[in-house]
Amino acid sequence: MDFNDTTEEAKFRKEAYEWLKANADLKEGPKDGWRSASEEEGLEQVKVWQNKLYESGWACMHWPKEFGGRESTPIERVIWGQEISKFKVPGGYLEIGQGMAGPVMMMYATEEQKARHLPPMARGEEIWCQLFSEPGAGSDLAGLKTKSVLEGDTWTINGQKIWTSGAHFSDWGILVTRSDPTAHKHKGLTYFFLDMKSPGVEVRPIKQISGGANFNEVYFTDVKIPDSQRLGAVGDGWKVSLTTLMNERLAVGDASGPDFQEAFTLARGQDLNGSLAIENGAVREKLADWYCQQSGLKFAKYRNISALSRGETPGPQSSITKIVSGNKLQEIANFGMDLMDSAGILRSDEPDADQSMYQYGFYGAAGIRIAGGTDEILKNIISEQVLGMPQDMRADKGIPFNEIPSSNK
Amino acid sequence: MNFEFSAEQIQLKDIARKFLEKEDSVKRARAVLEGETSYDEELWKLIGEMGFTATAIPEKYDGLGLGYLELCVIAEELGRSLAPTPFSSSVYLATEFLLKLGSEEMKQNYLPKLASGSLIGTFAHTEGNTSPTEENISCEVKDNLINGIKIVVPDGDVADFTIVTAKEGNDVGLYLVDLNSDGVEIVNQQTLDPSRSHASLIFKGAKTITLGSANEGWDNLQNILDRAAVLFAFEQLGGAEASMDMAKEYAMGRFAFGRSIASFQAIKHKLADMYIAVELARSNCYYGAWALSTDAPELATAAATSRVSASQAFNECSKENIQTHGGMGFTWEFDCHLYYRRCRQLAANIGSQSIWKDKLISSLERANQL
Incomplete structure (x- = not known):
């Protein structure tokens, strides 16, 4: 039992530290950190810094090299995190793309799409957001209602998302919708990625109790998405969402x-x-x-x-x-x-x-x-997935989605 | 980084666990609780034969010469199985006092017998309804003879000798007293956990041997208590996990309102809280084990952290285990109360939760002054 690095780990740590030392300032105390005057300024600073990381091979530690990552081992990723925390560097804005959208794109997008979207994501050039929760679907995410209808090879999206962090400055988004309301709850979902500048997408900031507005409501009115931007099969959106959520818990x-x-x-x-x-x-x-x-x-x-x-x-x-x-x-x-x-x-x-x-x-x-799973949901996860206790009885099992009660009216 | 026990240590833990299961350690704890004996002599003998008592004693004193990490994993299993033996008094305390402070002669006299378990030692410190301090200790040593009374001494009625705190002039010193010698009166004391025996020791001019230098007694004591605290914490961790496992198993099999009560969120969240407490305690105990095994400068902090955290986890798990069992948990017949009692006994042994929390903050204050 020891806290020491192995020889390779120590070598990697030294390399990471030396690169950071040459490119950033050490924090002067525990309260010292990067400060930006505004969100716009912070975003610009993150983009500049991320590009520097990318050019030097320090971006997206866990990603494959072909998309701009480093293919580091998990332990190297941890060491990098420990070393970078000693320095004053800009952060934020990129986690949803690199931590959640990226891994999903790697699993489900075409080669062409990966080549188009992943390197800009790694460089910090394009910002992504996650369009999952809805006013009526938070902890019970699979209860979402935003409608997707396919006609020819184009989907039309109508509905509303909420708690979307960074939607107001994002270039792209990952989106889960209900494509078949007559199927069972978890079976009728379909997953996409879309351009946040698409006509019909409207972003409204939500003022938080702190007074700030980091997240938004996003409204979809007849938004068109080509079928080529579907991730996973039609009706398989829940499975694709789980991949994203697994990564969300690592990111939060x-x-x-x-x-x-x-x-x-x-x-x-x-x-x-x-x-x-x-x-x-x-x-x-x-x-x-x-x-x-x-x-x-x-x-x-x-x-x-x-x-x-x-x-x-x-x-x-x-x-x-x-x-x-x-x-x-x-x-x-x-x-x-x-x-x-x-x-x-x-x-x-x-x-x-x-x-x-x-x-x-x-x-x-x-x-x-x-955020990212309430205390209560996380305790369900611990009791079910770690301790192996049974799920709670469900009132929505085996019923078509459109027959599940959604209010007491 | 390798913040985990080695494969050999994990194997040793597994051996200890299977041995204590095979010997029905929990049933033996109940038998001692309900019977007239002070501890399970047969189990104690078997534990000695397994070499557990010899774990951290160097080979030159007939020990196994393994380390404290090995002793930690054994402690966890003794806690899990409520082993009704004087192990903690004899191994975590008496043996440690002798190893750290004993003269070569004392080591040669005592350690081989402590290693085999043929000799039982303990530690006598408490005198009243308050935590002992440098000021309030009233047992006195003069001309190598001790006078005074110690109470709630764990295994005081079965030990062959005790280490005792007493004042010589103004200094608190540490002394060894043979409990079979003249001037020692032993009175059995009943406690809320009869699976572990306790006694008061009345000294009327009994002979003492000084342990370490007399004017450093209090500081030496703190160091030994820190070392013991890590080992006690592992026992508490084992007890906490056993209580959690019992609660889960019962909830899975118990049906109410047409379903397993383990499917109710009220029960699931209770179990999740227990799991969190156990995970925090386990992680802190590993920190304590590392500090103990390496004699790290932060031992005092690590020991108090593991002690406080493991006491909290055992408290959370043993009381909520009863709650999860409902009425059956409150019966004599179910084993829940054995853990509930042991939790309180271990939390009281070597000092209360408030004292250890205070020690933790004090050690952080000292560290921060540097």
Whole structure:
């Protein structure tokens, strides 16, 4: 049992670090990171940085070389992640394409389509979004209703998608629709990719509780998609979706925001009722709980990396990480504000103010517990797929989709 | 990175598990709980023959000379099977005190017999309804003779000797006392987990041998407790996983409202919570095992982290196992209560959860000062 790299791993780590050192600045502290003035600016900066990665062979670590990837082993991907986290580099915008759309295109698109779409995806030149959830189909994704009808070799799409991150700046999207409402729920779905500039696609931002608008509603009115942009067979959309969702759980990682170290530092400098907060027994107990959770996640990850390193299948770590870190963030955010007493709720426009960090966590945690699979869905996955417990009884089994009740009216 | 036990260690774990299953360790725990004996002598003898007690003792003292990673995997299986023996007192504590602090002569006298299991040692620390501190310890040593009372000493009624904390002047020191010697009175104490025996030890001028230097007793003690905490954590982890497995198995077979209760989300989410607690504890225990086996500078942090995390997991799993069983879980007949009791016994042994949480934050404060 050790934390040391093998000789090859150490060599790869050195190579990665040296390239990053030559092309980016090291972070000066734990709070240091890339900052962009606006979403537009951030997007431009990501594109420039991604192109640099691509040109040097560091883009899309897990992809085949022919599409612009590096064909790295899973362990190399982990090492790259560890090294890049030490540097100030722009991020975001590309995960859905490279993490979800890319792998699906590789499995289901034609050679011509792969050659056309994958390299720009790897270069960060074209941005992708995922059009899955609907107002009536969230956790129960297969309940989606957006209609697709084939006439000749063209499909016509009508309906509405929701929670589509980045739809407003995306060039392409992956879309799952209902092509046969008379078939059983999971059988009547068909999967496509489409140009987000297609006529009839309308993107409306959704204002979040944080005030920001990272995701959207997307309306489809008689949008035309050529049959050649169908991924998988007609009616096989659910199977194709599962490929995407498997990759989504890998892409949605740790909740970002204040963690143990921030709460610990705050408690060591903050006065509570006449003495330092860190001297308060209740504070110490809470901090100990969060430390144990953080440490447990860290070493669970190490166990998974070790499994990858041995060529084994890793455990359900991503589900556990999201449940534990989302709830921990929510607790720490409240704790941080509480330590500032009444002033904890004051809004500050200064991003470095202590309030800002905890308030960001306060809003963010409420979202992370839902995004990419709610706590409840993830617990179903753990109990069914890891512990082997049976599915809940379903009221929608064996019934044509259009006869399944969808409201109490 | 290789953050996993080796194939040989996993094999050893498997051997320990099968051995304890074959010997009906859980049934033996119930027999001790319901009977008059303090521990299962036959099982203890078999454990000695298997060499488990000798695991981390060097070969020159007739041990197997394996390491702490091997002892960790055995501890997990002893916890899973509720083995009703003085293993934790004798191996995680008494043996460790002697290995780390004993003179060469003491090592030669005691370790070979501890290795074979023919000698049982324990550790006596608690004196009242509060956690022992450098200030409140009242047992006293003068001219190598000890006076005072220790309570809830695990295996105090069956041990041949004990390590004991006592004050000599203002310093807390560590001493070895032969429990068969003059000036020692042993009174059996009933606890909520009769599958593990406890006693109070009354010292009236019993002879002591000093362990380590007297004025470093408290610091030495903390180090031994940290080492033991990792091993206790593995026992707790084993108990937690066993409780979770019991809950799942029962839920799968129990039908209500025309279906397996394992299909209800209320039960599935309960099991998922147990699984998460066990996974966090297991990962933290591995960290503790690594720190223990390498004598890492962060041992204090790693030990407290594994201890707190494993206590939490065992608590979550043993109480929710009863809940999942419904009324049957509350009966004497089902084994749920054996784990519920052992969970509380292990959480109390070597110090409460609050104390270990406090230790964790203190060790992080020290580390952060650097």
